[in-house]
Amino acid sequence: MSARKLFYLGPQGTFTHQAAVNASQALAHLEPEGFELVALDDVPQILEAVQQGEGWGVVAWENNVEGYVVPNLDALIDAKDLAGFARVGVDVTFDAYVRAGSDPEEATVATAHSHGLAQCKRFIAEHRLRPVPAPSNAAACRDIKANEIALGPSICGELYNVTRIGTAVQDYQGAQTDFLVLAPRKEAEKLLEQPRSQSGMEYESVLTLIPLVTGPGVLANLLDVF
Known part of the structure; x- marks a missing residue:
């Protein structure tokens, strides 16, 4: 078997x-x-x-x-x-990532699964980002671009070439x-x-x-x- x-x-x-x-x-x-x-x-x-x-x-x-x-x-x-x-x-907790070597101040887009974007509205608004849905939160981190902040699980920080700039950025704890x-x-x-x-x-x-x-x-x- x-x-x-x-x-x-x-x-x-x-x-x-x-x-x-x-x-x-x-x-x-x-x-x-x-x-x-x-x-x-x-x-x-x-x-x-x-x-x-x-x-x-x-x-x-x-x-x-x-x-x-x-x-x-x-x-x-x-x-x-x-x-x-x-x-x-x-x-469900979300960390915020930028592509390794990118400047977070230059980011204009927040990307994650649509449910992830909905759960991080405050962070997106505070950073004046334009939400763009991704197929999954992990895909957002894997395929992150220089002008994006990806929102995803903490495990993505170890799996992909990204830099963590925030932890537990979701609106609702729990x-x-x-x-x-x-x-x-x-x-x-x-x-x-x-x-x-x-x-x-x-x-x-x-x-x-x-x-x-x-x-x-x-x-x-x-x-x-x-």
Whole structure:
């Protein structure tokens, strides 16, 4: 047997990378051979790899500041053979970086994932920076330009050729993002059989309702059913 692949949103240094590390530790009892962490370019690639039975996936699900990660929620709704069977949390703190050798005073752009930009609005405003979304916080640090300040996890300071100019620059202290660990549906059902038999185990179910028509009162009509 070989290590199970655990796919996450790359490159190395993303919060999803940290979530994958946390998941590999929390789920170590399920995989005697351990996990091989594999970075992919985007969430659709992660979902496809899991549905093809190549391994499990880790995707961002909900942030206690910004709410649900809507694109990932929509992708899971549309997926044909995926289910989340575990949640892992990651504390969200952002450090500020410039490219090694660059002058921070000359920076005009702040770059990070859109959620990262939303969580560092005060820093961006104080430095009069123009926010520019990046595919991920780690990608912002990896691909940083001379006129940019990248906002990303502390691990990026050791992974990339950047200089840290600020620590914990996020607006809200105590932010956390929950991530889902995904598997094909039948596999997820088997993984949950044992935990379901234990007393005191808590679960969360997400029910998706897609109305066939839109207009005033649709939400109220749906809620009336409950």
